[in-house]
Amino acid sequence: MYAVIETGGKQYTVSPNKIIQIEKLEAAVGDSINLPVLLLKRDESPLEIGKPILSNIKVQAEVLEHNRGEKIKIMKFRRRKHHRKQMGHRQYHTLIKITNIGS
DSSP: OEEEEEETTEEEEEOTTOEEEEEOOSOOTTOEEEEOOEEEEESSSOOEEOSSOOTTOEEEEEEEEEEEOOOEEEEEEETTTTEEEEEEEOOEEEEEEEEEEEO
């Protein structure tokens, strides 16, 4: 059984007991959350495709931890102008474990 969910502007293929890293959610560690935006569900029954979403099915997950990604270096440079700018960015992430896919 697997499903396709959308969170943080990205789509993820999830199945029970799978651990994924998504964009930061406002939930405490250990909380159980519902991910309502479900685009596709597949199990023993026929494939269910949302138009655009399946509203009667929820994906339940548990928040494992919050962390930050690796630092991305941003370098802006203009040749022959004596202009150079260096910046960095670290994105916040949430690690979740999918516990159940169902209604």
